Amino acid sequence: MSYFVQVAIDALSLGSLYALAALGLGLIFSILRLINFAHGDFITIGAYSLIVPSASATAAFFIGAWHWYAVVLAVCIVVAMFALLADNLVFRWVREATPTTLLTASFGVSYLIQNSVLLIYGARPKAIDLWPVLNSQLSVAGLRIPLLQIVTILTTLALVTVLTFFLKFTSAGIQMRAAASDFTMARYLGVRADRVIALAFGLSGVLAAVVSLLFATQTGSLSFNMGVPIALFAFVATVVGGLGSLEGSVLGGFSVGITMTLLQALLPISLRPFRDAFAFGLILLLLIFRPSGLVRASALVDRV
Amino acid sequence: MAGDRLQGFSRIARGASTPLLLIALVALVTVSGTVILPAAKQFALTEMLVMVVIAVGISIFISNTGIISFGHIGFTCLGAYATAWMTCDPMWKSLMLRDLPSFLADSQYPPLLAILLSGVWAAFIAGIFGAAIVRLSGIAAAIATFAFLIIVSSVYSNWGDLTAGTSSIINIPTFITPPIAACFAAAAIIVGYLFRASRIGLMLRASSDDVIAAHASAIPVLRLRLLAMILSAFVAGSGGAIYAHFVGILSPDNFYLSMTFITLAMVVIGGIGSLSGAVVGVIVVTIIVQVLRLFETGVLLGSVAIKLPNGSQEVGLAIAWILFLIFRPRGILGGVELCLPARAWAHRKMLSSHLVSAADTPRS
Numbered sequence: 098m099s100y101f102v103q104v105a106i107d108a109l110s111l112g113s114l115y116a117l118a119a120l121g122l123g124l125i126f127s128i129l130r131l132i133n134f135a136h137g138d139f140i141t142i143g144a145y146s147l148i149v150p151s152a153s154a155t156a157a158f159f160i161g162a163w164h165w166y167a168v169v170l171a172v173c174i175v176v177a178m179f180a181l182l183a184d185n186l187v188f189r190w191v192r193e194a195t196p197t198t199l200l201t202a203s204f205g206v207s208y209l210i211q212n213s214v215l216l217i218y219g220a221r222p223k224a225i226d227l228w229p230v231l232n233s234q235l236s237v238a239g240l241r242i243p244l245l246q247i248v249t250i251l252t253t254l255a256l257v258t259v260l261t262f263f264l265k266f267t268s269a270g271i272q273m274r275a276a277a278s279d280f281t282m283a284r285y286l287g288v289r290a291d292r293v294i295a296l297a298f299g300l301s302g303v304l305a306a307v308v309s310l311l312f313a314t315q316t317g318s319l320s321f322n323m324g325v326p327i328a329l330f331a332f333v334a335t336v337v338g339g340l341g342s343l344e345g346s347v348l349g350g351f352s353v354g355i356t357m358t359l360l361q362a363l364l365p366i367s368l369r370p371f372r373d374a375f376a377f378g379l380i381l382l383l384l385i386f387r388p389s390g391l392v393r394a395s396a397l398v399d400r401v
Numbered sequence: 402m403a404g405d406r407l408q409g410f411s412r413i414a415r416g417a418s419t420p421l422l423l424i425a426l427v428a429l430v431t432v433s434g435t436v437i438l439p440a441a442k443q444f445a446l447t448e449m450l451v452m453v454v455i456a457v458g459i460s461i462f463i464s465n466t467g468i469i470s471f472g473h474i475g476f477t478c479l480g481a482y483a484t485a486w487m488t489c490d491p492m493w494k495s496l497m498l499r500d501l502p503s504f505l506a507d508s509q510y511p512p513l514l515a516i517l518l519s520g521v522w523a524a525f526i527a528g529i530f531g532a533a534i535v536r537l538s539g540i541a542a543a544i545a546t547f548a549f550l551i552i553v554s555s556v557y558s559n560w561g562d563l564t565a566g567t568s569s570i571i572n573i574p575t576f577i578t579p580p581i582a583a584c585f586a587a588a589a590i591i592v593g594y595l596f597r598a599s600r601i602g603l604m605l606r607a608s609s610d611d612v613i614a615a616h617a618s619a620i621p622v623l624r625l626r627l628l629a630m631i632l633s634a635f636v637a638g639s640g641g642a643i644y645a646h647f648v649g650i651l652s653p654d655n656f657y658l659s660m661t662f663i664t665l666a667m668v669v670i671g672g673i674g675s676l677s678g679a680v681v682g683v684i685v686v687t688i689i690v691q692v693l694r695l696f697e698t699g700v701l702l703g704s705v706a707i708k709l710p711n712g713s714q715e716v717g718l719a720i721a722w723i724l725f726l727i728f729r730p731r732g733i734l735g736g737v738e739l740c741l742p743a744r745a746w747a748h749r750k751m752l753s754s755h756l757v758s759a760a761d762t763p764r765s
Contacts, residue, residue, distance in 0.1 A: 132540060190727040196540050197469045201669060202726045204471075208662050209719035216712035325658070329551065336544050370559035377548040377555070384545050385533045 099240050104362050110246035112354025113253035114308055116347045118331035119338065120260070121304035123346030124297045126335065127277035130196045134203040135183060137328025138210035139302055143176040143309030144319050145214060147227060152219035165228065173306040180302030181295060189294075207325075214321040222320040231314050249311050256307065257347060260300070264343070269296060277341070330357070333380050339390030348391060419738045420594035423680050424587045426739075427453060430684060431583040443579060449687040450582035451644050453680055456667045457589040458637030460679035463668060465602050466626050467609030468538070471661055472530075472546030473637045475553035476523040478656035480638030481645040482557065483519035485570045488512055488646075493572065500562035512574060516642040523638020524631045531630035535623050538612070550661065557653040569652040577647040585643050589636050593676045596632055601625055663690075666722045672732025677739040685733060686718070693717045 118136065125133050147168070149159045160171045183206055191202050231245040264270035269292075275283040276293045284290050308327065313319065330353050338349025356379065360372045368375075383390075427450070434446040459473045486494070486501055487510040494506050510518070534545045557564045564570065596602050608615030608622045615622055645651055663686070671682020699708035725732065 130540075132544075187723055187727070191730065194726075194730060197543060198726065198730060200540065200543055201469060201665070202723065204662065204665070205719050205722040205726065208658075209716060209723065212712050212715035212719060216710055216716060322658075329547070332544060333548070336541065340540060371556060374552045374555040374559075377552045380548050381530070381533050381545055381552075384537055384541055384548075388537055388541055 099238075102240060103242075104358060106242055106246055106250075108355040108358035109351070110249045110354075111358055112351035113249045114311060114327065114350075115330050115334050115354045116350025117253055117256065117304050117308045117311075118327050119334035119346040119350040119353075120257070120343065121301040121308070122328075122331050122335050123338075123341075123343050124273075124301050124304075127341050127343060128273065128280060128294060128297050129188070129192070129199070131188060131199040131203060132196070132332065132335075132340075133301070134200060134328065134332075135206040135210060136301065136305060136331065137322075137324030137326075138207050138214075139176050139180055139183075139305035140309040140312065140324030140327055141214060141319075141321065142179050142210065143172050143306040144313040144323060145218060146172055146175040147313065148218075148223065148225060148319070150217050152217070155223070158225070168227075169307075169310065172310060173303045176306035176309065177299045177302035180298040180305070184294065184298045211321050211325075218319075218321065220321065222318045224318050225313060226317060227310070227314045232317075245311070245315055249315075252307060252311065256304070269293075273297065277343075330376075333377070335390075337380060337383060337390055342390075345390055352391070418740045419677060420590050422739045423590045423594075423677055426680065426684070427583055427586050427590070431579050435579055445687065445691055446579050447577055447582050447647055449683060450579060450586045451577065451640060451647050452664065452667065452687065453586040453683045454582075454589040454640035454643055455637050456664055456671075456679040456683045457586075457593045457676065458633050458635070458640050459664055460633075460668050460673075460676055461593050461596055461636060462629050462633035464674050464676060464678070465597060465605040465609070465629050466535075467606075468535075468542045468546075468626070469665075469673075470546040471543060471665070472534075472549035472553075473633065474656050474661045474664065475550045476527060476634040476637040477641035477644065477660070478553050478557060478653065479523040479526055480516075480519040480641030481651055481656065482564055482570070482641075483522045483638070484512070484515045484642035484645050485573050485651055487515035487518065488574050489570065489572060497565050497568075497570075498563060500560070512576060512646060516639050516646070519642035520635040520639035523641070524635035527631045527634030527638075528627070531627045531634070535626035535630060550657070554653055554657050557656075564651075564653060567652055567654070569650050571650050573645050573649045573651065575646055575649040577643055582643065582647070585639075589640070590676070590680065592632070592636055593679075596629070597676055601628060605629055663718070666718060670722065670725050670732055672734035672736050674731065674736025675734055675738045678732050678734045678736065681733055681739075686721075689721055690714055690718060 118140070121139075122133055122136050125131055125136075147158060147160050149157045151157075160168055160175075163171065187202060187206055188199070191199060194202070231243075231248055233244055234241045235244050235247065236242075262270075264274055272283065272288045273293055273296060275286070276288055276290070280290070283293075305324075309324070312323070312327065316323070331350065334349035334353045335346050336349070337352055338345030338347070353376070357372065357376055360375055361369065364372060364375070431446065431450065435443065438446060455473075455477055458476070459470065462468070462470055462473065486498070486505045489498075489509070491507055491509060494501055498506065530549050534542060534549065537545050558566060560566070561568075604615070604620045605622075605625050607618075608620050608625070612622060641656070667682040667686045668679050669682070670686055671680070672678025693709070693714040696707060696709045697711055697713055699706060701707075729735070
């Protein structure tokens with residue numbers, strides 16, 4: 098029983114990270130049809146903004162040394178700025194291109210960010226110790242649960258709730274949903290396209306920033322491509338959940354997290370190194386039998 | 402009548418001029434590179450020619466089906482390792498690659514046969530995975546090819562007794578020199594051209610323009626796409642095998658996002674819609690990369706020493722990629738094939754009038 102609870106909490110906390118990242122991808126995709134491959138690199142930027150830029154082997158805290166809510170605020174602002182910058186410098190110039198070209202463009206942005214980080218900070222991974230208190234363990238009824246997992250799950254619940262509230266009940270949120278379901282029509286009806294897009298990139302950046310903080314606390318190390326695996330799984334989560342549907346992104350994120358944890362727990366030891374291969378194999382299978390994912394977004398169905 | 406026949410003949414002759422021009426271009430670059438470059442720098446030339454094979458392989462799929470693939474480096478990886486399994490010293494294999502089946506572990510195959518068989522192996526796997534991938538379209542297909550790349554990379558990185566993992570396979574017989582690589586590049590160009598000019602290639606391009614009309618015209622879209630995938634995996638896989646015989650040492654990390662980016666950059670910058678685009682793209686990207694690499698080691702311009710920090714090469718390439726996507730999204734050649742001048746001009750004129758309605762890239 099206690100083993101089961103442990104695995105369930107592992108699954109939920111991993112799923113939370115993927116859900117947050119997938120939500121960040123989904124927000125932009127639903128409006129612009131852009132799968133932002135560089136989302137993972139926004140996560141990397143968030144983590145690196147904690148330390149002083151230098152190529153030295155040891156990391157000295159910059160933003161990371163501040164009070165915790167100043168850290169959260171500052172990292173969110175930094176990553177959101179970078180997301181807006183990426184939009185202004187690159188994505189806005191290819192707005193009308195096909196989704197495939199957009200994906201290709203974001204692949205280029207990703208490569209650019211990774212190698213810029215490499216250029217500035219050096220190739221060696223750097224150890225950091227952000228919020229050590231979160232890495233302590235909580236003893237509840239004979240279970241030892243890392244505090245960070247609880248914080249991750251609660252943060253995700255809170256963010257998803259706030260975002261849902263924002264999208265359902267505020268004017269800006271309703272405009273975003275309108276833009277997501279039919280961008281052209283929404284513009285006819287007076288939705289300001291550039292504002293909605295900027296908002297989407299900003300929110301996506303904030304979500305990436307939160308993921309970067311949780312992830313950096315968990316792993317305790319920084320590397321120039323640390324965000325890539327999260328982004329790859331978040332990609333998959335958005336596809337599994339159904340591209341273009343925000344509920345689908347969250348659902349997909351949790352399904353991917355749960356699948357990965359179950360594979361880790363259930364695969365025989367000799368096969369465990371191939372966990373990613375199994376996970377992506379399952380995804381291929383899912384895509385074949387349900388190409389539009391778990392939640393079908395009506396706006397994406399091609400009409401003839 | 403005689404005039405018609407003459408016209409028809411000259412049309413075919415001009416069409417066939419594409420592979421000849423491309424091969425001439427490759428030969429020109431090879432010869433001038435061999436003459437100009439010092440011996441120590443010739444590896445860049447060979448690398449470029451090997452990349453032509455891989456890029457043409459990728460282009461066979463992308464340019465004909467219109468589906469972007471992030472997964473072809475997976476096929477390159479399959480091919481590279483397959484040839485290593487076949488050609489390495491059996492003593493070393495029995496020591497390091499304990500999971501190899503005996504027909505591979507105990508014998509050594511001649512390298513040319515090994516390259517061919519490596520391509521066949523990649524094509525075989527493409528037949529299996531491709532059957533899944535070609536059912537999807539657009540974004541979902543791109544993601545599925547990505548999933549394939551990750552699966553290959555994950556299996557090859559972790560199955561140490563088959564691939565020696567991160568400790569690398571070493572001592573693969575190396576024999577690829579610029580002229581040999583140029584021959585392989587020419588062969589790849591001919592394969593790519595024949596497929597493109599064939600009925601199948603035409604039907605595929607028609608279905609990438611309008612898949613519903615293609616279905617309605619009884620074109621078996623999925624089967625043809627699968628065929629393109631298999632052929633392109635064969636070429637990209639053989640390219641991987643040639644790469645293995647060029648560098649002599651393999652690690653699974655060689656075949657992941659970085660090589661995917663470089664090869665896609667070549668195909669995209671050259672022009673995603675044509676075979677010539679892939680070849681020209683390889684040459685242009687190689688020149689960009691080599692110039693940046695030169696500046697990384699330091700250059701004297703007059704009395705000023707210019708030295709870019711390490712990593713500028715990748716950053717520069719990424720910036721070039723983004724600028725191309727913004728200002729020339731159809732690449733240097735814009736989807737046109739190189740051919741004899743008169744026809745190229747007429748072709749482009751036809752294409753540009755065609756594109757006005759297709760609204761290439763109006764910017765907001």
